[in-house]
Amino acid sequence: MLTSKKIVVCVTGGIAVYKAVALVSKLTQAGADVKVIMTRSAMEFVQPLSFQVMSRNDVYVDTFDEKDSSVIAHINLADWADLVIVAPATANVIGKLANGIADDMVTTTLLATTAKVWIAPAMNVHMYDNAAVKRNIARLSEDGYSFIEPSEGFLACGYVGKGRLEEPENIVKLVEDYFSPKDLPLKGQKVVVTAGPTRERIDPVRFLTNFSSGKMGYAMAEAAANLGADTVLISGPVSIDAPSNVTFVSVESAQGMYDAVVAQFDTASIVIKTAAVADYKPKVVQAQKMKKQPGEATIALERTTDILAELGTRKTNQLLIGFAAETNDVVHYAKGKLEKKNADYIIANDVTEAGSGFGTDTNSVTLVGHNGVEMHFPHLTKKELALQLLQTIIQLEKDGRK
Ligand code: CTP
Numbered sequence: 094m095l096t097s098k099k100i101v102v103c104v105t106g107g108i109a110v111y112k113a114v115a116l117v118s119k120l121t122q123a124g125a126d127v128k129v130i131m132t133r134s135a136m137e138f139v140q141p142l143s144f145q146v147m148s149r150n151d152v153y154v155d156t157f158d159e160k161d162s163s164v165i166a167h168i169n170l171a172d173w174a175d176l177v178i179v180a181p182a183t184a185n186v187i188g189k190l191a192n193g194i195a196d197d198m199v200t201t202t203l204l205a206t207t208a209k210v211w212i213a214p215a216m217n218v219h220m221y222d223n224a225a226v227k228r229n230i231a232r233l234s235e236d237g238y239s240f241i242e243p244s245e246g247f248l249a250c251g252y253v254g255k256g257r258l259e260e261p262e263n264i265v266k267l268v269e270d271y272f273s274p275k276d277l278p279l280k281g282q283k284v285v286v287t288a289g290p291t292r293e294r295i296d297p298v299r300f301l302t303n304f305s306s307g308k309m310g311y312a313m314a315e316a317a318a319n320l321g322a323d324t325v326l327i328s329g330p331v332s333i334d335a336p337s338n339v340t341f342v343s344v345e346s347a348q349g350m351y352d353a354v355v356a357q358f359d360t361a362s363i364v365i366k367t368a369a370v371a372d373y374k375p376k377v378v379q380a381q382k383m384k385k386q387p388g389e390a391t392i393a394l395e396r397t398t399d400i401l402a403e404l405g406t407r408k409t410n411q412l413l414i415g416f417a418a419e420t421n422d423v424v425h426y427a428k429g430k431l432e433k434k435n436a437d438y439i440i441a442n443d444v445t446e447a448g449s450g451f452g453t454d455t456n457s458v459t460l461v462g463h464n465g466v467e468m469h470f471p472h473l474t475k476k477e478l479a480l481q482l483l484q485t486i487i488q489l490e491k492d493g494r495k
Contacts, residue, residue: 094269096124096337101174101206103199104144106134108249109181109215109258114139116180116261118147123265128153128170130198132186156198167198171205176268179203180241181215181258184226190238191229209271213241213264218254241267277321278487284322285361286314286339287354287368287400289329291347295392296379303369304451307331309416310367312479314339317365320483325361327353329368347371347397354400358407365414366401369451373397405435412490417441418450427461438462438486448472460485464493 100120104113113135120127129144130153141152151160159166171177179186179199186199190212195201203210212233220226221243230240241264244257274280288310292300307328314326315336324339327350335341344350347370358364373394383390401415413436417427420443427441442458444450449457449472456475460468460482466489470478 094123095120095272098125098268098272099173099175100125100127100268101170101177101202101208102127102129102144102148103177103179103182103186103203104129104131104135104139105179105181105183105186105199106132106137107181107183107215107258108138110135110138112215112258112261113180114143114147116178116264117144119261119265120268121148123269125268126150128173130154130170130202132197132199134183153198153202156201167201168205171202171208174206174208176271177203177206177208177210178213178241178264178268179210180213180264182212184214184216184220184223184229187212187214187226187229187233191232191236209239211239211241211267213259214243214256215258216243216256217248217250218252218256221254221256274321277319278484279317279363280321282322282362283325283357283360284314284317284363284365285325285327285354285357286310286317286365287327287350287370288314289331290369291329291350291371291397292345293347293371293374293397294378295375296381296383298382301371301373301375302330303371305329305331305369306452307333308452308454309456309475309479310365311336312475313365313367313483315476316479316483317363319480320487322363325357327357327368347374347400351398351400351403354404358404358411361411363412363414364404366404367416368400369418370400371397372399399434401436402434408435412437412486414438414440414486418444420445424459424461424467427459431461431463436463438466440482458482462486462489464489 117127127148128150144152189200195204241259245255246257248256289307290303290305292302294300314324318324318338326339327342342353344353374397376393376395415436417430417439419426423441423443427439431439439461440458442449448455455472456478457472458470
């Protein structure tokens with residue numbers, strides 16, 4: 094969830110430093126790129142090596158220890174960060190920051206950054222209650238800093254009270270929530286996208302397939318995820334990488350795709366069937382490699398299940414979106430499929446058109462819908478087209494409900 098998010102964790106000297114090791118580990122596991130800065134007193138508790146291993150990055154301690162001579166480390170880190178977390182934050186660092194003091198790597202970076210800064214205090218309960226500390230916290234809040242309240246409980250100093258560093262997993266949750274996109278139209282919805290070709294085995298070394306590259310389906314999945322959907326991409330064999338923000342399910346045959354889609358269907362809000370599913374499969378899959386014989390050969394084929402049509406009979410509240418690859422009378426056939434498969438929308442393209450269809454990076458399609466809509470989308474990249482199609486369908490559905 095935190096993929097490609099850049100987080101600087103400033104670690105200051107308190108017994109809770111050990112929890113900061115767990116925090117850095119969890120942030121890294123969640124996909125964030127984490128860089129750690131330690132104060133000298135933090136190093137009295139834990140060696141920089143622990144943070145280096147957990148973050149898989151260099152750890153910064155000394156303002157004057159420039160690891161890369163082409164940049165000034167504290168300015169570079171300050172600019173690099175999407176978010177800065179001070180955990181644990183001692184009364185000392187809070188006091189320095191509240192007064193604009195910058196005398197080490199942590200405080201110089203904190204003053205230099207324009208990124209959001211979260212401060213997670215951890216200290217003795219009486220220190221936390223001290224008037225000066227309270228004053229400094231209030232001042233920093235006014236200045237726009239955010240605080241992660243310490244929790245109550247047993248403190249290392251023997252007291253019971255407020256002052257424990259918030260648990261690392263709770264801090265990670267806050268960070269994930271901070272970065273999770275707000276107000277996206279598909280937030281809270283599950284979108285299932287199928288993509289690519291299927292392979293129907295003939296014998297152990299041969300199969301029937303088609304030219305689908307998966308590009309349009311992968312673009313649809315990426316667009317759905319970028320619009321906030323919890324996206325499941327079910328794909329036949331292709332040679333492109335899945336978007337990082339989707340759940341990926343790999344399948345081979347039409348039957349495998351059918352099983353995977355049905356397993357997701359009840360909890361889905363939208364199903365987009367971009368896959369070029371084989372309509373036929375060999376009646377018998379030979380256990381041994383077929384040997385050539387003189388003369389002609391025939392492979393008996395039988396129909397696969399039409400997944401979209403099957404979903405059309407099962408659907409309750411799901412929106413069903415199909416694709417149609419045609420070579421002529423595109424809109425006519427698309428409308429036929431819309432009705433026959435009980436789909437809500439069919440996105441149809443003429444695969445004979447230049448820059449359209451299998452393997453290309455661009456496409457031009459016509460959207461036909463249950464609401465009588467018929468809209469043409471001229472030549473666009475598959476990624477742009479995917480986003481426009483989804484945004485259009487979301488708007489049409491919204492208008493339809495008014
Ligand atoms: N489809 C499916 N299961 C199949 C075949 C197709 O779910 N066994 C879906 C495709 O994913 C696509 C839509 O049906 O969303 C249209 O597929 P297409 O192959 O163009 O249409 P067919 O129904 O196979 O019709 P025809 O072969 O007559 O063009």
